[in-house]
Amino acid sequence: MKRTVSVFMAISLIGILVFGGCEKQEKEVKDSTKEIVVAINSETGGLDPAGMIALTYLAYSVSALDELLTFDENGEIEYRAAESYEVNEESTVWTFHLRKDAVWSDGTPVTSKDFSNTIARALKPESGSGYANYLFPIKNAEAVYNGEADIESLGVDTPDDDTLTFTLEKPCVYFLDLLRLPVYTPSCSAYALDASDGWDKSPETSVANGPFYLDEYVPEQYFVLKKNTRYWNADEIKLDKITYRFFADQQSMANAYETGEVDVATGLQSSVMELYEGKDDLYITDTIATRYIYPNLNVKPLDDVRVRKALNLAIDREELCKIVGDDTEPTVNFIARYMKDRQTGEYFVDGAKKPFEENVEEARRLLAEAGYPDGKGFPELTYHYPTLEMDSDTAQVIQEQLKKNLNIDIKLNAQELQVNYTERRAGRFDLCRMNWTADFADPYTYLSMLLSNSTYNCSGIRDVEYDRLVEQSDTETDPVKRAQLMHEAEQLAVGEKFYIIPLYTMKSCNLIRPDIRGIAQIPATGALEYRHAYIAEEN
Structure with a gap:
């Protein structure tokens, strides 16, 4: 399916003559890995949800991080890190109950303090978060950001590991929509201490609470996500690995698809629409x-x-x-x-x-x-x-x-x-x-x-x-x-x-290998999501 697999197969064939059965067994294990390679734009920003983020984070987070909840294509709530919530009559106090079976990819529990950790760090201007103002509906959040109040006065409470409560300045009719934003997603309190110390791009410290976790990050080249077998819904995740490769321009992305170096290329130039017209590879979407x-x-x-x-x-x-x-x-x-x-x-x-x-x-x-x-x-x-x-x-x-x-x-x-x-x-x-x-x-x-x-x-x-x-x-x-x-x-x-x-x-002009199924559009943004993607078996 990919050039990397083809090269490996060639090497393995030679290796059989030298190493015999052991090499053959290793080949069979590697060939069974279900993986896709996705082409994305040049590296921009970091992976810390509380820091200065851009396109790279957006590619990473949809597969690696679970928000409290989101909305599906029918506008119905899809619970992820949370399993339920309640709100008071005034719509000013929102309480979320976290999944008790949710753990980070290193096996440690995901707690309410991991959510408050992201929020507290994002409210430090030096973190460089462009999303900090979306926290301002929370009581005293804007004052904390401006240095006019202490973090202790913030309307975010963690009475226990499984409960997270937001007290708002006033009712906010779109508050549930805000929960999918970076500043409302968790960052592990054990590692995520400062946006500038590089923890977010190091596999040892950049743990994830979603279907995939960071396995490798090579600046300006690529990063690799592997399936998080500890994920609460791991049985529904079919891919073993997603590799995101950085490209400087759209033409390079299209070329990489043509040569088989990548399996998915998004946001390509309009000329691709004509080249692939009538082919199953072409996938056109409306971008919001x-x-x-x-x-x-x-x-x-x-x-x-x-x-x-x-x-x-x-x-x-x-x-x-x-x-x-x-x-x-x-x-x-x-x-x-x-x-x-x-x-x-x-x-x-x-x-x-x-x-x-x-x-x-x-x-x-x-x-x-x-x-x-x-x-x-x-x-x-x-x-x-x-x-x-x-x-x-x-x-x-x-x-x-x-x-x-x-x-x-x-x-x-x-x-x-x-x-x-x-x-x-x-x-x-x-x-x-x-x-x-x-x-x-x-x-x-x-x-x-x-x-x-x-x-x-x-x-x-x-x-x-x-x-x-x-x-x-x-x-x-x-x-x-x-x-x-x-x-x-x-x-x-x-x-x-x-x-x-x-x-x-x-409109977004995308190329996707026809045997890759389950790629969905995020209703809120129109972007593609790979967490439920799978490779169809050949007949």
């Missing part, structure tokens, strides 16, 4: 994601709403998508095009008018009003983006369109994915490419990123009215009224203040 640009409000003239609006109105997204690929679809929304409204079953963004419409003439008028008629005197801005094919194509089209329509010059700066991520988080950019895939099935996963206190707000947005609308939606129990508040918030941020430049949403 938005590709957009951050204008840094701390950089002039991007602090002027007229300039931000002009940039938005001057981009021809239809033309952009035709050039970038068939796997893209224009959007002027921040909330992902394919995110469903749970109440109506329709796409959420269809419940309100579009935030704005493109208009080159109006864009030119606004730029002139801001003091830059026909682009004269406009400073050269730099657009930072990752060295991925889709982002490179996008950058060139944006550069050409803004020159043609506004007569302004945009300098392009391609960066390695990790560098782009780090520089953006530090606010060192004029314009920066951003992509957000939903973390959970609620529009708040998008709207929260533009809040004044958001740890992902790296472009200097401070808007009291926007904060008020989003905060009001947090406690609104009437789904119709809540949806209206969230639509108003998006309209304010994207259609009036133009805090971002939305570009397009995407």
